[in-house]
Amino acid sequence: MATSTAAPAAPATRIGRAAFEVDDRLIVAGPLRRTLNKVFPDHWSFLLGEIALYCFVILLLSGTYLTFFFDATMQEVIYEGGYAPLRGVEMSAAYESTLALSFDVRGGLLIRQIHHWAALLFVAAIVVHLLRIFFTGAFRRPRESNWLIGVGLLVLALLMGVTGYTLPDDLLSGTGLRIISAILLSIPVVGTWVHWAVFNGDFVGMDIIGRFYIVHVLILPAIVLGLIAVHLLVLVKQKHTQFPGAGRTEHNVVGNRLFPTFAGKATALFFIVFGVCAALGGLVQINPVWLWGPYNPAQVSAGSQPDWYIGFLDGSTRLFPAWDINLPGGYVIPALFWPTVVIAGAMFTVLALYPMIERKLTGDTASHHLLQRPRDVPVRTSIGAMALSFYIVLWISGGNDLIADKFDISLNAMTWFGRIGMILIPPIVYVLTYRICLGLERHDREVLEHGIETGVIRRLPSGEFIEVHQPLGPVDEHGHGQLAYGGASVPKKMNQVGGARRAIKGFFSPVEEPAAVQAEAEHEARGLEATEAARRELTGSGRPSEGGRPSEGGRPQEPRD
């Protein structure tokens, strides 16, 4: 084989030759090298979105297995399967196949439970990911489009959850379907038509399970898959945000390359997520449809709740007063319309438009690639905490009958707690969060100005007591630090600046002698061990004006002129 001087030497190994042949035909080496060298910043909170992604992968895999055995028809059958308490009962083929899936298919119950747990985890991870994006300001220009896609994915995840919840056609899911039907009917003017379009007639008909099935296994996953791809491509194109810190600017990304470090971590995280879902699926029973019984519109059970992510709508419905609006001509706008369609619509609209709203209010149209610490933007953080507290009150109210029952509280008291709480708690949370943010900000500034409290108290010859502070950097003649706040976390404990000896190695049990580590630290003169080794006499105040070294700190003084 002929080689030119410019080209690299011919590959010697078998794999190298194969790769060379592939590249010769497809010319992928360049783009692949660029992709594998892509740098991702390192922070634990950047892995939250990945959890959602891996949940989705688990959902696709487990859901595919379930489709092999699930029969999405509402044909009435008599159950003759293995579960004795339902033998001879009339039920739909969908419910019968779910029972068969749970009791007769090898591994069916495990996969069904993994699928359901992964679904709950999927939405939970999306919500936590969204909170991280919100509170660190990662949605700011140029990432508004990805924020919108993310909110769209959240809504689609909720719809996937609702349609999946309906499929088994048990008494619980049928009750949920009845509520969906009522919500559709409550929409003014078009409600009846929407209901007839969705159900192909009156509730419940013979079509809805089949329709929800196609929506659940084909249409929604396809859209979600496409949006996730766009979400990630935009992320790669715009580069990941990072927290401010040493060497990090608006124009660089500090972190690990995609290959091998980041890829290794991502693979590990996938297995952790899969492990958690599998452990829950194997150890904790979820949605035991055989206990719920087949759906029968004449029956409804106490404690019928939606899955957690729809709980806030159940809660808002429980709290909202029964205010039907009666219009002339016999038209009624049912009270159900407000807590479900209007509140949910308003919540998701404000959520989706928040980047634009904040841009308008702050006038900040610059591009941002460095994240903000929540404390540095107290108004946004407080708004977020306020919205979260409102959501949580609705969420708790969605399960208020169970809480009332288990904790022996009056259900009426729970309802009034929710009604008053959803109005009073958010402003209280706003004020509290704002004060906490300001307090944290001031503490950062105080440490930068005066240094870390060492816990060492000195008594001066005059009788005065002072606490020795460790400045973080150079100080002026008054002992004040000269470092400016850079938006990054400020060390506030001596251990964080090397005050303690390094940690003893070993995960479960120590693999080295603490005494040896101590001796090593004294030998290397690191941290406090250095000063302890010197056995200095602590008599002066440590002030520079009294001969102390600035690095030894001193009590803050009033500036002199």
Add this chain to the structure above:
Amino acid sequence: MSTTNPESAAPLESGRRRLLRRRPVAGSPAAAALDRRRSKQRRRVANVAGLMAALVLTGVGYSTLAPGANAAEDPPGVVSSAVEAGEELYTRSCITCHGSNLQGVEDRGPSLIGVGAASVYFQVSTGRMPLVRQEAQAPEHPVLFSDEEIDQLMAYVQANGGGPTLPSGDLRDGDLAEGGELFRLNCASCHNFVGEGGALSSGKRAPSLGDSNDLQIYTAMLTGPENMPVFGDNQLTPDEKRAIINYVQTIDAQADPGGAAIGRAGPVAEGLVIWVAGMGALLFGIFWMGTKA
């Protein structure tokens, strides 16, 4: 009407169809109004009849208690001694709220005339009576009377006004699947899908059926304690009651094939688990990965 053979599917079919046929009629507004009117009349008649019956029974009760008036077929002294012992217990523990003649005391306790031995059995053997304090609903406490004492109390109350008595025979002698259908139709709306219990208004509640024995469930249906409606033998035949008990107790004893049952409480408990255990474990996981940066 009733299913005599629990193994066959045919009677179950007829039972189900009957349930479904009866519902729309009973649910229509006209029928409901008619029912209300009828039930009002029925109540008036029942009140008069009840009063008469009570008087007659009090007379009979008095005659059994009166010295020298022992029933001919019973061994002399046995019945009356149980009733006497029951009266003794009643006077000690119940009289404050239910009155010296079981007639009840206003704002304290209802009349016990006509409640029958079944009601006494349920209230005392579940630890609801004697009442701890007046509140939304009688709380359950450890049972204060021995089985023998409960029998004596039952004899006393039964002797002074009559009423529903304890059933006999195998209380689980009913069709399992039919019991499930009847449970979901009649009981689940308060007691939850499989009898885990649920909240009612203003601090009242439908208790969990997990600790109840067959007789307690039967007598509860028969007498309708607290906020529970009475399921008399015309609403649920004795066979149907036995089917329901069979279902409740079978499900209660049944293992959970999916793993930890988390209270069989449905999505609220599942949401708690996914946030605390699932999300908690993963947050710990990514935090740990973060420290390895």
